[in-house]
Amino acid sequence: MGDRRQLVVEQTYDPFEAFERAQGAGVRDPYPEWADLRERGPVQKIELRKLFGMDTMVDIPDLPDLPESYLVLGYDEVAQVLRDGQTFSSACYSASMGIVMGHTILEMDEPEHHRYRGLVQQAFTRKAMERWETELVAPIVNRLVDGFVDKGRADLVPELFFVFPVYVIAALLGLPDEDLPAFHRLAVQLISVAFNWDRGVAASQQLRDYFAGILEERRRDPAEDVISVLARAELDGVRLTDEEIFAFLRLLLPAGAETTYRSSSNLLLGLLTHTDQLDALRRDRALLPQAIEEGLRWEPPLTGIMRLATRDVELGGVAIPGGSVVSVCVGVANRDPRRWTDPERFDLFRPPQPHTAFALGPHTCLGMHLARMETTVALNILLDRLPGLRLDPEAQDVHVRGVAFRAPAHLPVVFDVPA
Ligand code: HEM
Structure with a gap:
């Protein structure tokens, strides 16, 4: 432990507030506008600068000439893009996220992606997942619920959902508790790079x-955590380099925590505002898996991802020139009326069919089973320990908000406290 670096962060800067602002947290509901666009066609040409609000990215030095860009809004077209990694490359992330995260799995194309994924997914086995569920996730959620269970009220975003996936990732990595707040701040600062270079x-x-200090420790003294597994992972005689490990670790917190906190919050808000469905779930917990999928379809935490067209291609009747940036609107695709009836409605009784919240194709979310497990554990514990759980009747206008990332800022609830 002796030579491990301490995490020191600047306390006067609030990276969470800056990140929320950058993600368009001031926008309440972009879906009606997106639906209008999709109505005009499942693929639309758009000015890139407008799409990402690049006029606000004052810190980016030497902004290059922007390529042509297209929005993909229909489910079938989104599925086509995501399944065809040859035509729609992930390399576009190297010019943004790649600069701060390193060469991550997100920006890799085949065959490199396949080799790397084979190595890192060794840390996410079914056996590991079962152990994490009982030994890590449930105790973390229970500890947080202990903090408010006697009060009869809580704001579940700051008091539970915002923090529990961060604690889970830190526990998976075996990080010491005292490093957690700084680790969380730095990770959010890192993904806000486009707005504060x-x-x-x-x-x-x-x-x-x-991470270099921790990796060295785990090489000397291996344990069961994800960093130790990555340090010894091997496939066909090939191992991960240190830089590959650091890139993966830098990706993990934003990929795993920014998303899961939002999807869990969105699902619970859907249930609390559709009390007939919440009652049905209370009566029959076997409905939880389909409730989770419907929450992800209805309000995915992340509404869009990116690809780069590697050649001229026709998509949804639109000719896209090679070199164009393709913005894949997974959130809009999840509400495509060609696939779902009354798609704006949260309805856990819908006939199940795949959605795009975790993407599709080779880059399908590596952590989706972990995310589903975390939400299952959190929801079950809330329903078990907070009888009569309901939205605080005095709370005004609780709603999901944001553009790129969406979640409620608050989730004020009340519940019965046993006498
Ligand atoms: C509800 C929660 C989550 C959602 C909605 C989500 C969504 C996504 C999406 C859409 C992608 C594809 C990105 C792209 O191709 O551009 C992705 C990839 C990824 N996610 Fe998640 N994610 C969630 C939770 C997690 C968790 C808990 C982890 C932690 C292990 C994680 C790790 C990853 C990784 C490593 C990738 C890259 C996979 C690859 O490129 O092959 N995610 N996720």
Whole structure:
């Protein structure tokens, strides 16, 4: 432990507030506008600068000439893009996320992606998942619920959902508890790089140095955590390099925590505002898996991902030139009326069919089983321990908000406290 670097962060800057602002948290519901666009056609040409609000990215040095860009809004077209990694490359992330995260799995194409995924997924086996469920996730959620169970009321976003997936990722990595707040801040600073360049780059370097110390420790003294597994993972005689491990670790917190906190919050808000469905779930917990899928379809935490067209291609009747940026609107695709009846409605009784919240194709979310397990554990514990759980009747206008990432800022609830 002796040579491990401490995480020191700047306390006066609030990366969470900056990130929320950057993600368009001021926007309440972009779906009606997106639905209008989709109505005009499942694939639309759009000005890239407008799409990402690049006019606000004052910190990006030497913004290059922007390529043509297209929005993909229909389910079938989104599925086509995501399943065809040859035509629609993931390399586009190297110019944004790649600068601060390193060369991550997100930006890899085949065959490199397949080899790397084969190595990192060794840390996410079914056996590991079962152990994490009982030994890590349930105790973390229970500990947080202990903090408010006697009060009869709570704001479940700050008091539970915002923090529990961060604690889970930190526990998977075997990080010491005292490093958690700084780790969380730095990870959010890192993914806000497009809006604050210097801070993003500094956070990246700090996290790299921090992980380098931990990796060295785990090589000396291996344990069962994800970092130890990555350090010894091997496939056909090939191992991960240190830089490949650091890139994966830097990706893990934003990929795993920013998403799961939002999807769990969105699902619970869906249930609390559709009390007939919440009652049905209370009566029959076997409905939970389909409730989770419907929550992900209805309000996915992440509404869009990116690809780069590697050649001229026709999609949804639109000619897309090679070199174009393709914005894959997984959120809009999840509400395609060609696939779902009354798609704006949260309805856990819908006939199940695949959605795009976890993407599709080779880059399908590596953590989707973990995310589903975390939400299952959290929801079951809430329903078990907070009888009569309902939205605080005095709370005003609780709603999901945001553009790129969506979640409620607050989830004020009341419940019965046993006498
Ligand atoms: C509800 C929660 C989650 C959602 C909605 C979600 C969504 C996604 C999406 C849409 C992608 C594809 C990105 C792209 O191709 O551009 C992805 C990839 C990924 N996710 Fe998740 N994710 C969630 C939770 C997690 C968790 C808990 C982890 C932690 C292990 C994780 C790790 C990853 C990784 C490593 C990738 C890259 C996979 C690859 O490129 O092959 N995600 N996720």
